[in-house]
Amino acid sequence: MRIRENRVQTVLRVDLSDGSFSKEELPEEWTGKYIGARGITSRLLYDEVKKGTDPYGPENILYIGTGPLDGLPVGMGRLSMACKSPRGTVAEGSAGGFFGPELRRAGYEYLAIKGKSDKPVYLYIENDNIEIRNASHLWGLSTYETDAALRFEIPDPDAQFRYIGPAAENLVHAATIMGNLNSCGGRAGCGEIMGSKKLKAIVVRGHNGIKPHDYDAFVDAYKVFRERVDIKTSRDMWTPVWNTYGAPVLSRLFPDLGNLMTRNAREMTWDAEKAINISSENFMDNYAYKAKACWCCPAPSCQKLYSVPSGKYKGFKGGNYWAGQPIALGSLIDNGNMDLMLVISGLCNQYGLDIFHIGFTLGWAMECFEEGILTKADTEGMELRFGTFDEDALVDLIGKIARKEGFGELLSLGCSEAAKRIGKGSDRFCLSVKGQELEAIAERNLLMVALGVAVSEVGPDHTRWYPPYPCNPSLITKDELSNLGIDLDLRLAFDTRNPAEKGKLLRWFTISRAIVEALPSCVFLVRDTLGLDLRPWWNLFKAATGFDLEYQELLKAGERLMNLDRLFNVREGFGRQDDRVPYRISHEDVPKFGYKKIDDNLLNPMLDEYYASNGWDLDTTVPSFAKLIELDLEDTVEDLWANGIKVK
């Protein structure tokens, strides 16, 4: 057993075209400058994937990586993935599970996978033994079957896998990279890129140990962190509820509060009976049978395994019922049948599909059908109407989307591409930004979410600012807040339907969550005061790596990550014109609850405030020269100039 420290991070570069690989140590100061995980994958992506690279070509690189805290029990097994998205933007995702720490134990923090294989392969990594193995027998198998086949092939029970399902093999929009059966990530395009490289799976097994720089300081910092997130001691009222019942408890509250996107977000409230039927109380009582967790997570049962107890789908087994399912596969398509929803959700996991892609694209198709834009001739005889669809046909349709067959081929493009192909004004019903479908959190009543969805570099992504509520700001005094680098009027900022201060608030949320993702740790654990006070994370980082980083330096590192993502998009030609909210959100009020549409009059001042507080140009969103100097990113300036982007 070798002992690994956390200061220097290592990249394993694999070229699938010729089967070569090499190991490279990153400069030590990068750990202080970019921290790790999302920070370093962003930096490598910016440096190595040049402007205009073909996303499906061999030059596009898929980065999968962890950071200095993974392998220590605060990393939660988080894994960061990055590549250039087929939509042209930067694609980033993070996932939990057990793969991250195993990768670090094998001796690497990052995998950089380049090139393209002719035949299906999988990558086998055991410490210094790296092989590219034939995966023809795995190609076409579902994720569950792949997992079982790999377990049979690799007898070591501690080996960890990441794999793709049939959806990613067929380059379906928003396909995900899966692992540990139900942990998925990379909906922004990482799955498609992995599929295009014909890389079916990555297997990793490591035997090394990971040593924090100062063990005693690490344990002390861990105890403080644990007190904030443990269900018994956390001062956040949501911690126990979230970490046991899971977010679907909200589907009971949301119909009355007007937060539930219903029938493709035409309405914001749903029948109480249906909402109660799909709530997590029903799920916990009748469906769930086993709690699961990511690596070393202090949340007792954030994920659960379920089986359907009776009815047509009796015996169907799957995993994870979280915030997305009751909305994307429930209210959005007006489906009050819990069995059906769990079956669709389970099938999405098996095929490696993204539930938001499925939910919002089905919602779009149903609305088009009701408006007469799609007819029975298009849908192969299916009656796609909200609430009254044929259940069996819908279950079949999920398989067809993953295999790109018949009508499924249209839906597999994602709603924005599908709307472009169909035309006839169907893009009015498409809820997507930068080609990526929305997520389950409603926009018109939470202006910060609307702004976050509009400006996010990867398209709508909740991990950029989750959770979108104040984590008990009253527990921190005003003087302390200013020491922590927060210059906000919190009362205005957390007034959800007042556009004031939203830009600055989103800036803070993006920076703080970027730091959490870069350590890496889980954004679902940003509880108690951890959303405003990052000092527990900071202490953990210092104890683990031995870097004597100032608190303000840590915040600056978070800002650096945010700017790197923006620089990548700016270089690819994205700008202010792309930071928009979907048509429905910007053109339709919700009179029942008094929500206003988020039109230009409302959105533009928020965008201006966000760009200005970041030091970005208001028209082109290019970070200013002074800002880049301040963040030590001056090496990017030359590259930007060479690509014709004016840095002021």
Added chain:
Amino acid sequence: MKRIYIIEQLCNGCRLCETFCSSLSKGVFSGQAGRIRILKLAGEEKDIPMVNCDGTCIRSIFDDRRPTCVGLCPTGALYFAEHEQAVEVRRQYEEARKEHSIFKFLAPWRWPFPWRRPGEKKARSAEKEIE
């Protein structure tokens, strides 16, 4: 003599006990050297803690007599008790499991809010955490 007992249905397989235990002697997190290991079987469906330890912890990070793994367990799947007490705790748990679905996933003494048994009018506060 007090020992570490397990409730295997409660284990969610997070491996926090295994990882921390392995670090206690040399400060290196490896998972291999731990005196408690999690056995994962049947495609993520079974997580079984296997304890190879008499309960005298090398170093209890919570500064009490509880072993580190017991103090860390998020669900309460591990507990530290005398044999008679352990049987009683297990019986309590089996009862609680029938009464409320949350206790399928969480030991009753880990739940922070008051809860009510069917037929009881008064809500009871969470039971005192056993050692």
